[in-house]
Amino acid sequence: MAVELCQTQQNRPKKEIAQELGITDNMLNRWVREHDKYGDNSFAGQGRPVMTDKEKELAQLRKELRETQIERDILKKAVSIFSKGDSRNTNS
Known part of the structure; x- marks a missing residue:
């Protein structure tokens, strides 16, 4: 009004x-x-x-990108941890 x-x-x-x-x-x-x-x-x-349909799609894609980046960072840390553990076992 x-x-x-x-x-x-x-x-x-x-x-x-x-x-x-x-x-x-x-x-x-x-x-x-x-x-x-x-x-x-x-x-x-x-x-x-x-939001328009395009804005909704963009927001959804940004959310998925953030989640994917977090998952990638977690996997990188896991690989680093396991790689360090393998090098300790092979040098014994």
């Missing part, structure tokens, strides 16, 4: 509208930007940002 108010009363400053609604003008500007970017998909709720 705040975004609709800004759209219908474009001659009024957003800062004035925000004060009237009891919110900061930064918050109102963010809501207007989100509505402009996502339209009816805006304001999904529960603090989760609205």
